[in-house]
Amino acid sequence: MANPSPLRYPGGKYKLYNFIKELVEYNNCSTYIEPFAGGSAISLALLFDNVVKKVIINDYDYSIYSFWTSILNNTDEFIKLVIETPVTIDEWHNQKSIRENIYNHDPLMVGFSTFFLNRTNRSGIVDKAGPIGGLDQNGQYKIDCRFNKDTLIEKIQKIANYREVITIKNIDAMEFIQNDILQTRNSFTFFDPPYYKKGQGLYTNFYNHGDHENLAKTINTLLSNRKWIVTYDTSSEIKQIYSKNSSIAFSLSYTLQTKKSGQEFMFFSKKLSRLENESELINIIHN
Template sequence: MTYYSPLRYPGGKGKISTFFSELFTANNLVGGTYIEPYVGGGSIALYLLMNRIVNRIIINDMDRSLFAFWHSVLNNSEEFCQLITNTPVTMETWHLQREIQRNKADVDLLSLGFSTFFLNRTNRSGIIKGGVIGGLNQTGNYLIDARYNPDKLRERIQAIARFSNHIELFNLDAVELVNNLQNDLPNNSLFYFDPPYYVKGKGLYMNYYNDQDHLDIYNAITQIENQKWIVTYDKVDFIRDLYINYRMFEYSLNYSAATVGKGKEYMILSDNCILPPVSPIKLSHNQ
C-alpha cells in the first residue's frame, strides 16, 4: 500500500482507505467531496484525493499543532522541504522541537508545523508528547532517525502541495465545522468522523472528549440531511447506546500505539449510505 501522509498517526486509519474507495463507488460519489473533521494524519483523505476518487477534500483539526502542519504543507511546502533538508536529526534538535510545542499557542505556523512533523517522525508511535525512539540516551535498538527518511518525506510533501487547489483546511471545533459547512456542500459529499476515542483518547491525542462532547458531535452529525456520513469509534457501550438508532457494525484494526493486538471498533453509517457489495474490511453486525 502506498503511503501518502508524511505523518505517522496513532490509530491512523490508512488500512481502511480501500474500504472508503469502494464506498464512494457504491454511493455514486466518485468525483465528489470528502470531509474529514478530525483529520489527524489524513491518510484516508489523501488516498481518496490522490487516487482521484474524490475531486475535493475538506480537512479540519482543532489541534493547532496538526493544523500548523497541514497549513505549512499546503502554503509553504518549499520552506518546509528546506527545513527537512537543513535540520539535523539529533537529540539537540529534538529538545528544541519539543520546546516549540510547549509554546504552541504563540509560535508561528511554519515552526509549529515543522515541530509537529519532526516529533511525529522521531517519537515512539508518532505521539507528539511521547518519548523519542531509542530513548533520551539513544541506547535502544532503533534510534531517533529510524522513521525519518528525508527523501521520501519531502516527496510526499511535494505531492500533497501539487493538489493544494483541491484541499480546504480548517482549524475549528468539529461541531462548528459541520454547522458552518452543511448548507454549502453539494449532495455528492461524504463526511467521515473519527472523533477522539471514548476510552483511549486521553493517552493518545492532545485533545480528548468527555461525554458531553461525544453527545454534541452526535447531535451535529445526526442533523446532517443531504450528505452521507460515517463515524468510527472504539467499541464501548456508551457509543453503542448513543447511536442505537443507526446501522452499526464491528470491525477490527491493528493499533500501533494502544494495546497490542486487535482493537475492535464500531462503524456507524447514515441511513442514506449504501454499503459496498464486497467490503475490503470485515464488518460484522453488532448484536
C-alpha cells in the same frame, strides 16, 4: 498505494482505504470531508487516485493545522527545514520547546515542530510520548528510524501539487459541521473522533462523555440527509449513543508500541447506500 501521509497517527484508519474508496464511488460523491483530519491519509489517497475532485479537512489542534497549511502554502521553506534540521536528541529538545510555546512561533515553525515530534516520538504521539530509543538512545531503534528525509520530502511535494483542491480548516467539529459540511453538496464525510477510552492518552484535544454525546446528536440531527460514517473504539457507552444508527463491529490492526488487533465500531447514516461486498473489504466481526 503506500500510506501517502507524512504524519504517523495513533488510531489511523488507512487500512480502511479500499473499503471507503468503494463506498465513496458507490455513492457518487465528488467531495470527501474529514472533521478530525489527523494524518489525512485517506483524503490524500482518494485525491491521488482521482476518486474525488476535492477534499475538505479540519483539525481543531492548531499545531496539526499549522503542519498542513505549511506544507501546502510554504512548501519550499518546509522542505528546506526537513533537509537542514538534524534528527538528534538535542534537536528533539529544541523542537519540544517550540511545541510547548506554539503561540510564540509562526505557523511554519509550529507545523515543523509538530511534524518533527510526530516522526521521532514513539507511536507518533506528539505530546504524551518520548523519543524513539529513549532520551539516552539506548533502545533497539533510534530517533531517526522513522525519519527518511527523501521519502518524506517526496510525499510533501506530491501533496503540495494538489493545493488547489485541498481546503484546510481549524475550527471546532460542531462549527465545522454547520459551516462546511452542511454547505457542501454531493459529499461523503468520515468522522473519526478521538477514541472514547484512550483518547486522553493519545491526543492533544480529546473528548469527554458529554462531548461524544453532543457530537452524535449534532451528526444525526443536522446531517440526517447526508452521507457519512463514524468510527470509534468499542464501548457500551458509544454503542448506546449511536443506538439508532446501523452499525458493524470490525477489527483493525494498529501499532501503539506493540501490534494489536483493535476492535472498533462503524456507524452509518441512513442516507448512505451500503456496499453488498462489505465483508470482502473489511474484517467484520458482527453487525
